[in-house]
Amino acid sequence: MAGRTAEPGVIWARPERTGRGPKPAFTRADIAAVAVRLADAGGLDAVSMRHVAGELGCGTMSLYNYVPRKEDLYELMVDAVSAEHEVWEPGGDWRADMRRVAGQTRALMHRHPWLTRLMSPIYGFSPNALRYLEHCLACLDPLETTYGMKMQLVGMLNGCVTSYVATELATAERTRSLPWSAEEENAVRIAYLGSQVATGAYPRMAAAFAEDQGPIDLDAAFELMVSRMLDAFEPRN
Amino acid sequence: MAGRTAEPGVIWARPERTGRGPKPAFTRADIAAVAVRLADAGGLDAVSMRHVAGELGCGTMSLYNYVPRKEDLYELMVDAVSAEHEVWEPGGDWRADMRRVAGQTRALMHRHPWLTRLMSPIYGFSPNALRYLEHCLACLDPLETTYGMKMQLVGMLNGCVTSYVATELATAERTRSLPWSAEEENAVRIAYLGSQVATGAYPRMAAAFAEDQGPIDLDAAFELMVSRMLDAFEPRN
DNA sequence: GCGCACTACGTACGCTGTACGTAACTAGGA
């Protein structure tokens, strides 16, 4: 009965299997795969211990043999999809390589929209996160600066990418599958915003909304943002 | 009984008070203040409809007269603390002003650690968010570019600040008030990380950890990040 | 002054994470 309750630490630090007892029926990879599938299909809220266990065909509480807390299940999920991060031989142009990294991160988050919600700094050192970080550092080899600075670059880039994609996804989600119609929702928002702006209290916001506002090319805007971000780390001359 | 269920839209679009019926016992500000106080004291998880209602001294379901969904309560909270954003007369140096804005945002998130979790792009157009945005745009008046670009700047800055502070807070939280001791937790993490790095699969990560690693000045690192970010928007010459 | 929109709130439902007790099983140490 010892060690039944939560122990210190990252789930990655505890071995998946210790010799004693019956063979576990599943691997962490199995569990993560099921959870990811559920989240992809029904959103993060569809990932409950009961649901995952049901999908695996085992009792709810059996899951706790593999995953001490639900938070750890989330860690498994993040690590599992992080495996999709492609790793290539850096080409010598760190800006180009990092643009590609950022693009892949964005694509990953589009494939798994729940990822942005789990992109807390806590999930930082899973095996595939290490692999990803190592790859980023490899891409940054041509950049002559400290590793601390490179880590900061990666951190900032990830932060911006996450927040950008989160905005993208929220916007897309709002115009889809709401209990009321998207047009109605939008009309209400526009009307409200218009009424606020019309008070004259926000002249610059008014000007901003009045600006052209053609349909935005989200891809181009993303590339631009990333480029600007990387520019900031170009060694000064 | 009409309109009992959720209606389209932002909570800000519906009037706080329509003429009919008994006077409401509370204002939205009252409710937001209570929720913020609870979150400050006990974390975001301490904010439940029951708990807030109890603190207000009313029945749980009465809250739903003021706040159609819990998500809207969150919106009220974000707006309430956004009122703490100081607004000043821009001094003509947009970089200096934006650095100050970023610093205030960071301070705000330190005062209300739950804020980073609610900083979803959804909560974008509350009254105080508009006030904040207008102020940012005012600070950016000297920067000659489109409003679209300025909005992107503000968005990127917020994204980076949020992710930076989230990391700060998560790190601080991890070394505090855990069910097991912080030393133990850290020891486990270091041991795990060391074991991974020691495999030789992550040579650059190993180098990064080997690097100096004096105690990091979080304030300086933050200032540096913001400066770099703003540099990216400096008009090219 | 009448009616209706609004406030107030208790009850109830389905769901969540997970503590705990119990039974079956197996590998390591004697």
Added chain:
DNA sequence: TCCTAGTTACGTACAGCGTACGTAGTGCGC
């Protein structure tokens, strides 16, 4: 070789959550 300790499996149970809904009381607008 057997024994036992550690592990897996899983049902039950509990406290808490968001919120749908019914009902009763209130007071403004017509």
